[in-house]
Amino acid sequence: MRCETAREALSARIDGEPEPVPPETTDRHLTTCAGCRSYYANAQRLRRRMTVRSAPDVPDLTEVLLDRIPAPTGERWGTRIALALVAIAQLTLSAAQLFGVATGMPGMSGAMVGHLSHETTAWNAAIGLGLLWAALRPRAAIGQLPVLSGFVLVLAALSTADVVSGAVTAGRLASHGLVLAGLALLFVVRRRHTAGDGHPGTADSLRPGEHVDAGSSAAEPAAERHRPQRRRRRPTGHRRAA
Template sequence: MECDTCREALSARLDGEDEGVPADQVDEHLETCASCRAWHDRAATLTRTLRVRPATPVPDLTAAIVAAAPAKPRGWLPRMLLGGVAVAQLTLGVAQVVGNGSTAHGGHVTGVDGSHLFNESTAWNLALGLGLLWTALRPSASTGTLPVTAAFVAVLIPYSASDLLSGTATVSRVLSHTLLLAGLALLTLVHFGNRGPGDRTPVADGDSGSADTSGTPERADQPRTRRHIRLRPVSKHRAA
C-alpha cells in the first residue's frame, strides 16, 4: 500500500467515513511506516483541536439578569382569602345538609314539593365550595372555575333581587350570597395574578419549553401551532 492511499484512508477514519480500503491493510502499513504514523498523530491532534475547544470565558450576568427581571406578584394572599371563602361556602352547604328545609335555607319555602330544589341548592353550595378550595390549592384550575362561578353569580343576582322584593327570600339568605361575590372577586385575582408574562392562561406546574414553528416558510399558510421540543443536555453530546 502506498503512503498516499494509507493517509487518505486514515483521514476518512478520523472523519468517521468509509476508508475505501481494507482496514487491516491500513493498520499493517501504519505499523511499518514511521512517516505515516507521524502524519496520523499530527492529523489526529489537529482534528481533536478543531472539534474540542476550551470554553470562551464570558462575564457572569446572573445578578444583572435577575435584577432586571420583573418581580412576580405575590399571589399567596388572594389564595389564602379564597380558601377562607371556600371553607365558609362549604360550611353553608353542610348547614343545609344537617338542618331542615326551612331554617337551613334561610327562609325559603321548601316543603315537600320544593325538596328537590332544596337538594339542588345544597349540592351547588358544596360543589362551589369544593371548587373554590381546589382553586386556592391549585391556581391553574381558575381557568375552568372562574367562568362557571361568574355565570352562576350573574344568574343568581337577578333571581335573588326578585325573591327579596317578592318576599320569598329573607335578607339573611340573600346576604349569604355575598360569599360567592367575594369568591368571584378572589378567583379573578388568582386567575390574572398567576399568569406567565404574555400568556393567556395561568401558569401550570411542570410546564415544559415549547417553540413556535409557525414562522417557517413551508408552514406560512397553515394555522399557527406550537411544537414541543425536548432539549438534551450538552454533556450528552459525544466529542471526537
C-alpha cells in the same frame, strides 16, 4: 527507500490506512532522514489541528435564565388560602341549611320548602367543594369559572327582582356574598396560576431588546411548532407476495 515512498507510507499511517511498505522499513528510513522526520512531525501537528479544536466561547446566560424562572409557588398561596376559607364558609352554610337553620325564604311552607332547602344545600355544598378543589389544584379554576359566572349573573338578576318585590330577606342576600367572593378569588387564582406557567426560554417570554438565535427552537414560529404531523399512508396497491 525513497523519500516519496516513505512520506506516502507516513501519510497512510496518520490516516489509519494500510501502508504501501512494511512499517519497519519506514521506521528505519525515519532514523536516517531528517526531512521525512520533519514531514512526519508537521503532518501529525496538522492532523491534530484539524481534528481537535478548542471549544467556542459560550456566553454566561445564568442571570437571564434565572430571571425567566417563574416565581416560587409560595408567593401565590395567599389567594389560594383565601379561596379555601371561602370554600369552607360555603360548606358551613350548606351544613347549617342541612341541619335546619332558617333559609330566609318567607311565604313558603310544607314539602316545597323542604325540597328547595335540599336543592340550595346541595348547590352550596357543590360550590364549596369546587372552590376548595380549585384552591388545592389551581388548574381546576378555569373549568369552574364559566359555570359560576353564569350562576352569579342569573342570581344577581333574580335577586334584584326579589328585593323589589320583597320576596327575600337581607340575611338571605348576605349569604350570596360568599359566592361573589369565591368567583373573584377564582379569577385571581386562575390568572396568577396562568402567569406562573410561562416556559422560560421561549420566544413569548423574551423581554424587549432580547433576542434568540435563529437556529434555536424558541425562534421557530408557533404555527411550525404546533403543526400536526402527517401520517404516512400505506400504498393501496401493495399485495403480500405468494
